Amino acid sequence: MKIKEIKVFVCCPGRNFVTIKVITEDATYGIGDATVNGREMAVVAYLEEHVIPCLIGKDAQQIEDIWQYLYKGAYWQNGAISIAAISAIDMALWDIKGKIAGLPVYQLLGGKSRKAVTVYAHVNGETVDDVLNNLEVAIDQGYKVARLQCTIPGIAGTYGTLGKKKNYYELQGDRPLPPEHGWSTTKYLNFITELFKQARERFGYDIELCHDVHSRLTPIEAVQLGKMLEPYRLKFLEDPVTYENTDGYQVIRNQTAMPLALGEKFNTIWDAKPFIENQTIDFVRTAATHGGGITALKKLADFAALYHVRMAPHGAPDLSPICFMAHMHLDLWAPNFGVQEFIGFGTSTLNEVFKYKAELKDGSIHIEDVPGIGVDFDEAAAEKYPYKRSYLPVTRLEDGTLWSW
The missing domain is CATH 3.30.390.10 (Enolase-like, N-terminal domain)
Incomplete structure (x- = not known):
């Protein structure tokens, strides 16, 4: 053929x-x-x-x-x-x-290891009360796992909390350039523990909670954060430090029992190898689109399983429903699956272009048994929505130093 x-x-x-x-x-x-x-x-x-x-x-x-x-x-x-x-x-x-x-496709991989795919919701807000009220909504919707992000007082445009404000396209205006956000590690560390303290006081420990640092700390700062958050039993702390220097994660692992997740920027199994075999992470976050497709992620899952590392594929809104459905098949199959990031089924315009059937029920995704990946692409509909040059934001410290986003 x-x-x-x-x-x-x-x-x-x-x-x-x-x-x-x-x-x-x-x-x-x-x-x-x-x-x-x-x-x-x-x-x-x-x-x-x-x-x-x-x-x-x-x-x-x-x-x-x-x-x-x-x-x-x-x-x-x-x-x-x-x-x-x-x-x-x-x-x-x-x-x-x-x-x-x-x-x-999951049948071609070896069949199902579970009935459905557990997902975690993005729960954001401008204040702690906003986040907790949104978490209550997510729990009422059936989610068992949620990622909490909150705007840090005194910092404009904190990662993960755009919410209903302008999106990145609007922030870039008529001349697309990366929007710039501010950051202060001191303000962040002085504040973020309160979010999880109040979440546990209000909702207890049955709901599993995650948090994404987005590589904004040094290893020793990440140790401090991990120790501060240990009492609130997070499912994982994501990307506390940049991944280029693998020894940074050994520093964190040696000094805190906080579960760690990493890997949305990994391109191959070789990127993940030292973190997995040294057991410095607990969840690997590589996405099918950015990590070599279904073939590569199956190999990554098998390798990670040898070291008790679980799969938690990246699921950001810049990955199309094709990647989402590829993840569904991998997640159904992988014996060491942990949890799947989920940002919802998208807007009416998105679903006009990409056709697929999936159902969220009790915090898990169920898909239909159809041949292949189970998603189609409407070429005519896509022509209605032309490409717009765009960038992710840039982050700077309060003194203007460029920082990780």
Whole structure:
């Protein structure tokens, strides 16, 4: 079953997405997500100029060989742009494989390890009371796990708390440039414990809670935070420190019992390897779109399982429903699945372009048993929402020093 054509689409039904469609000679097709937020057109160029010409005429069923061909066959084989391209092709090929077999992808991976996929909600607010009121809503909706983020007093535009305020596109105005946010580690550390203290006092310990630091601390600051939050038994603390220096996580692990999550910026299993084999993290957060697709994440899950590390794939709004559905199949299969990040089913415009069926019930996602990944892409609808150049924000300390976002 040879590949006849590969199409690339860029659309913005609320956010920018790069979607590919791999079409075989018998008109069977599969779709994949190649989105890299803020660098979308770089992936498009890599696909159109360097990947697609190499795949026309290849057998679409040889998923592993094509993955290796695109990775090992390129001297410059790593990095967010090239891996996103590989990831999208890989998802599309698994989609085709499932359609040929007449089976959902999770069956091809080895079948279900659970009935449904436990997800965690994003619960944000401008004040502690706002966050707790929103947490009560999430609990009433059936969520068993929630990530809490709150605006830090005296800091404008704190990560994770845009809420109903202007989105990133509006913040960028007519001349798209990265919006800038402020940050103060001192103000953050002086405040954030109160959020979790009040959450536990009001809701007890049956609801599992997470928090994302977004790499804004040094290792010793992360130790201080971990110790302060230990009494409130978080499910995990995400990205307390940048991942480039792996020894930083050993410093944290040696001094606090706080469970740690890391990996949304990992591109390959090699990025995750030292953290997993040294057991300095408890959850690996790599996404199918940014980590090599279904083929790569299956290998990552198997490796992580050897070290009691669980999967908790990234689920931000800049990953399309194609990636979301790919995660559903991986999460259903993976014996060491932990929890899935979930930001809701999207807007009416998003769901006009991407067609899929999934149901949230009692804090878990249920999907239909349909062949392939179970999501389709409406080309005509996508044309109504053209690409808008956009960037993620930039963070600066109060003295103007550039900081991690």
